[in-house]
Amino acid sequence: MKIAIIGGGFSGLTLAYFLAKKGLKPTLIEKDKILGGLASGFEIAPGIWLEKFYHHWFSNDTDILNLVKELNLASSIISVNPVTSFYYNRSIFRLSSPKDLVHFNLLSWEGKLSLFLFTIRARLIKRFDKLENLTALDWLRQTCSEEVVNKIWKPLLQGKFGTYYDQISAVWLWNKIKLRGSSRDNLQRELLYYFKGGFQSLCEELGHRVARLGGQILLSDEVVKLDPSPGNPRRIEKIVLRSGTVLECDAVFLTPSVPIIKNLLPEHFQEKTQWDIHYLANRCLVLILKKSLSETYWLNVADPSFPFVGVIEHTNLDSPSNYGGKHIVYLSKYLPVTDELFNMPLEEYTQFSTASLRRMFPEFSETWIEKVFDWRAEYAQPIVTRGYKNKLPPFTLDASNVYICTMAQIYPEDRGTNYAVKYAKKVSDLFLERISS
Ligand SMILES: Cc1cc2nc3c(=O)[nH]c(=O)nc-3n(C[C@H](O)[C@H](O)[C@H](O)COP(=O)(O)OP(=O)(O)OC[C@H]3O[C@@H](n4cnc5c(N)ncnc54)[C@H](O)[C@@H]3O)c2cc1C
Incomplete structure (x- = not known):
């Protein structure tokens, strides 16, 4: 049976792993040159990986924690009681x-x-x-x-x-x-988890397991077209990649965000209001600093005078010793892709950001900055509005061989790598049940 999985984030990767474990040999196609999607990383220095967008797990993220254990990687899970604080009216309050x-x-x-x-x-x-x-x-x-x-x-x-x-x-x-x-230890302190070596290394390991089980991973290639069967327009017969490769398929799993899925399946979406889901983008500036800003890992910002939703000092979650002694700070902003700040040139954006940071931490100086990295994601957060349940995309399109496993289906929980794993299990079980009956 020929199975194609589009997207190599946590949804696509775990779908591939669950199906390969059942003896199937899926082909996963990822347009980026590395696996991981929104949870993917980059090298801050040779061999030192970090997520483009800050990531951690809660103690109730049991689906992904159990998957890590199943992969015999439990020793790589780091547990931490980090400091959480709250910024309002130019003051920081500890709230852990x-x-x-x-x-x-x-x-x-x-x-x-x-x-x-x-x-x-x-x-x-x-x-x-x-x-x-x-x-x-x-x-x-x-x-x-x-x-x-x-x-x-x-x-x-x-x-x-x-x-x-x-x-x-x-x-x-x-x-x-x-x-x-409820992600708390016995003393009611917040309890978070991180993966030693970064989430990228977990994604790479999942990719190796898929390959060892007989699956195939194609990187740096993008699905540009899904060709329906001439006899049944609801069945996808061929997948066309940017490289020109054409893959035949008996089943296709789509994991990118809804607007990308809709573009790939225009004949299924004649009505524009179907799956009318909107997203916010995220722009994340990663500052590699000589000094620490504070003891806080997660600083919630509730102050309209400060333009970021959070200041996340990653090295208060995972020790600076794992990053050559550097201190790492994420400045995160959710915004529409059309927002001026999303499109602002990096130099200007950095100046804008560091000026705001200095108002929050008066002792902070630009001379602390060794490097700046700038990451943007167009589909970072589905906007879960009132009555969202009625908008949820289905896991499969009627009478077709198309399966959907995308972030916007996660409900009532919010998106997260744990739920990518949980929903990938649901969708792979649905598929396995269908082919066995
Ligand atoms: C700022 C931020 C902070 C976050 N913090 C956390 C956290 O602390 N903990 C946590 O667990 N989660 C966190 N998340 C959420 C988490 O990253 C996502 O829920 C999860 O990674 C989604 O995985 P996915 O596979 O469903 O989607 P994606 O990661 O979006 O994967 C989809 C993949 O499809 C690929 N693709 C798209 N179109 C095509 C095409 N035509 N052909 C081939 N490939 C294609 C994309 O390149 C991408 O790799 C955070 C997200 C953001 C943005």
Whole structure:
């Protein structure tokens, strides 16, 4: 049986691995020159890899953690209790544990209690159907004090989703609070995991396993056309690559983002409103510094005067000794691809970014910067609006040999490598069940 998998991110890679384990020999096509997609890395110095966009796992990311164990790589999982903080009104507040909440002077005592009760209540919700038709802001206004909405949640939603902030589904927020809030150790400190050597090395290992099981990986080639069967336009018979190679196929799995899938399958999408899913892009500046900015790994920004959603000091998660003693900081911004900042030339963007950083950390100086890397992703975050459930793309197109496994299907959870693995398992099981019946 000829199986093609389009995309070599975590969805495509794990699909290939699960199918190859069952004795099938899939061909995976990835347009980039390396595997990994949004979780892929780059070399900050020869042999030292880092993710283009900051990555970690939560303790409840069990699908990917179990996959790592199955690959006999559990010894590469690093567990850390990093410091999380909160930036508001030009001040930084540490917020890593319930104890920190007591000293969180940004809020009044009523506000602290309201925030605490809201997070507990959110974590206790099991059925989310009542949240489905609410926006996050509607839900927050019903359950939190005005102070908590205005000082915490509203600026956080604005920072992440920009002008979409008041359309985001309550389900999205509920899940974030539930998953992030329950990734804790016995002392209720946040517990995160990282993969020693970077996520790229895990992707490479998955690629080797697929090849050893008989699968094939084609890099630096792009699927430009899916040719339907002349007898049945819903069946894909051939896949045309940019290199001119034509692959015959009995089944095809599509893992890129929805707009790319729609372009590849125009005859399935005559109606423009079908799978009407919008995304935000992300621009991430990676600063390689001589000095550390602070002890915080994850600095949530809820301050409209600062233009980034987060300042992530990676070397407070994974030791600077693994990066030649350097300190690594990500400045992350979600924005539409049309935004001026997404398209700003690097030099100008760096100046803009470091000026903002100096306002946050007055002791920071440009002389600390050794290198700057600039990464952009067009489809970085599906925008999960109210009633998103009704927009979810199906896992397979009716009466066709086309399977879909894409980030935008992840619901009620938010995208993440764990859910790429979880949903790849779902889709491969669906396929295996179909071919065995
Ligand atoms: C800023 C940021 C931070 C994140 N942080 C975390 C985190 O901390 N933890 C976590 O687990 N997850 C995190 N994520 C999410 C995680 O990266 C994604 O959920 C996951 O990598 C998605 O994998 P995927 O395979 O579904 O999609 P993708 O990674 O998008 O893979 C799709 C692949 O398809 C390829 N492709 C597209 N078109 C074609 C074509 N025509 N032919 C061939 N190939 C094609 C692309 O090049 C790409 O490699 C983060 C993402 C971002 C943007």
